[in-house]
Amino acid sequence: MKILVLHGVNLNLLGQREESIYGRATLDDINSELRALAGQLGVELECRQSNHEGQLVDWLQQAPASYAAVVFNPGAYTHYSIALRDAIAAISIPVVEVHLSNIYAREEFRHTSVLAPVAAGQISGLGALSYRLGLLAAVELGRGRGKDGEEKCIKAD
Ligand code: DQA
Numbered sequence: 001m002k003i004l005v006l007h008g009v010n011l012n013l014l015g016q017r018e019e020s021i022y023g024r025a026t027l028d029d030i031n032s033e034l035r036a037l038a039g040q041l042g043v044e045l046e047c048r049q050s051n052h053e054g055q056l057v058d059w060l061q062q063a064p065a066s067y068a069a070v071v072f073n074p075g076a077y078t079h080y081s082i083a084l085r086d087a088i089a090a091i092s093i094p095v096v097e098v099h100l101s102n103i104y105a106r107e108e109f110r111h112t113s114v115l116a117p118v119a120a121g122q123i124s125g126l127g128a129l130s131y132r133l134g135l136l137a138a139v140e141l142g143r144g145r146g147k148d149g150e151e152k153c154i155k156a157d
Contacts (some may be wrong), residue, residue: 003138004067005034005131007049008056008075014100021101025128034071037132041139053081060087060095068142069120070095071134078103078113085114094120094141098134100127 007027010017015026031047038045046067050056056074063070072095077084088095095118102125103110116122120141123130 001068001139001142002044002046002066003038003069003071003135003142004059004063005031005045005047005071005135006056006059007047007073008077009051009053010075011073012049012051021106023100023127030128030131033128034131034135037135041136043139043142045135053077053083057083057087060084060091064091064093067093069093069138071098071131071138072096072115072119073098073100073131074115078115079109080114082114085118088115089118094138096120096134096137096141097122098130099124100130101125 012027014022014030015024027049034047035045048059050059056077060070060072070093072088074081074084074097078097078099095115097113097115097119099122103113104124113119113122121137123133123137126133
């Protein structure tokens with residue numbers, strides 16, 4: 001199984017950008033951690049970053065042909081990109097939205113994610129751990145477990 005990790009706008013600057021909010025880890029550090037975890041989980045990983053909305057839309061549209069699920073940190077596009085929302089809604093595979101910072105504890109304009117309603121779920125505020133948990137969720141969902149399985153358990157109880 002293959003999982004796609006997409007990092008959006010400005011995330012190439014991690015490690016040198018607003019360290020008090022985003023921490024010291026670089027994008028390479030985060031991708032290395034994710035590759036190690038993917039190895040333990042027995043899945044293949046592809047990590048990409050773009051500052052361009054249209055590029056991210058293209059990658060999302062193409063993802064179902066090769067990947068079982070997507071882990072996506074859209075950066076600031078989270079808060080206003082209807083194009084990315086429509087791309088996520090258009091594809092059949094689960095997209096897990098992740099954020100390093102807690103977007104709900106920051107400026108008010110960050111409290112809204114226009115993507116969250118069409119994402120499989122959202123993990124926010126745990127630093128690099130948000131990505132690792134996002135990968136775990138993507139693998140479970142990509143294997144057809146997770147959400148539906150949990151609902152069945154809840155109903156069975
Ligand atoms: C972010 C949160 C966004 O509000 C911000 O624009 C980013 C990074 C995060 O990972 O915490 O660029 O997505």
